[in-house]
Amino acid sequence: MHANSRSIVTNQTEVHQDLHRRVERALAYPLRKPIAEHTRETFCAADEWLATQSKPLILDAGCGVGLSTRELARQHPNHAVIGIDRSADRLGRHHGVLPANAYLVRADLVDFWRLALAAGWQTMHHYLLYPNPYPKAAHLKSRWHGHPIFPVILALGGRLEVRSNWRLYIEEFAQATEQATGIQPRVDEHDPMDQSLTPFEHKYHASGQRLWRLVVELPRRPELVPATGPRDTQRSVRQGKSAKGIR
Numbered sequence: 001m002h003a004n005s006r007s008i009v010t011n012q013t014e015v016h017q018d019l020h021r022r023v024e025r026a027l028a029y030p031l032r033k034p035i036a037e038h039t040r041e042t043f044c045a046a047d048e049w050l051a052t053q054s055k056p057l058i059l060d061a062g063c064g065v066g067l068s069t070r071e072l073a074r075q076h077p078n079h080a081v082i083g084i085d086r087s088a089d090r091l092g093r094h095h096g097v098l099p100a101n102a103y104l105v106r107a108d109l110v111d112f113w114r115l116a117l118a119a120g121w122q123t124m125h126h127y128l129l130y131p132n133p134y135p136k137a138a139h140l141k142s143r144w145h146g147h148p149i150f151p152v153i154l155a156l157g158g159r160l161e162v163r164s165n166w167r168l169y170i171e172e173f174a175q176a177t178e179q180a181t182g183i184q185p186r187v188d189e190h191d192p193m194d195q196s197l198t199p200f201e202h203k204y205h206a207s208g209q210r211l212w213r214l215v216v217e218l219p220r221r222p223e224l225v226p227a228t229g230p231r232d233t234q235r236s237v238r239q240g241k242s243a244k245g246i247r
């Protein structure tokens with residue numbers, strides 16, 4: 001692991017001026033992107049595995065190589081930990097046998113989260129560890145709090161924890177969370193000392209970068225997610241798709 005990781009380079013100096021509008025929009029208009037069939041299948045397998053565990057759920061969203069999933073499973077033997085990442089390459093790296101209470105899934109979170117909410121999953125802990133920052137101002141839409149999926153992340157409930165080496169990312173996420181839920185997250189500096197939970201945390205810390213963390217306790221609130229209207233149902237039917245299920 002190199003200890004010369006570059007700090008965030010951004011043309012933004014403060015919370016993005018469009019953030020409030022993006023969150024308002026995400027709360028008002030449903031996300032229309034269809035869910036990929038292969039993600040439905042992957043989700044079903046994860047759902048079956050979770051049922052065999054009968055334990056409270058921890059999600060490690062964007063788990064990369066899955067080291068944090070393994071570590072969280074060791075730290076929480078009475079929880080079931082699911083790590084999700086879209087990168088087959090990262091998930092495929094061998095980091096030893098998975099603990100029995102851990103499960104890794106290759107999936108796009110934008111689909112997986114919607115399926116999880118529709119299936120009634122309730123997260124006890126939900127980690128977003130070092131999400132891609134998309135630091136250019138023009139890429140606000142790609143940050144999780146600027147994305148239409150944002151209400152779904154919040155609706156799943158539980159103790160949500162986000163970590164980043166970019167303070168502004170965490171401040172924006174906190175502001176967006178408060179706007180959507182009325183609940184103010186706690187934001188503080190994070191010092192992993194010699195116990196980094198993830199490879200990205202390790203490399204940023206080893207490079208002397210400051211790390212930031214947001215923690216918020218959220219109720220499960222599916223009603224945060226805007227409902228699909230009759231127009232969408234009609235369209236799904238016209239396309240020959242089942243109008244049932246997920247938004």
Ligand SMILES: C[S@@+](CC[C@H](N)C(=O)[O-])C[C@H]1O[C@@H](n2cnc3c(N)ncnc32)[C@H](O)[C@@H]1O
Nearest residue numbers: 062063064085086087108109129130198199200
């Ligand atoms: C910066 S890496 C951090 C990985 C890990 N959490 C860590 O701290 O070492 C961000 C991860 O999020 C994953 N990711 C980004 N967007 C995703 C999406 N839409 N669905 C699933 N995974 C995603 C990427 O594949 C990548 O592994």
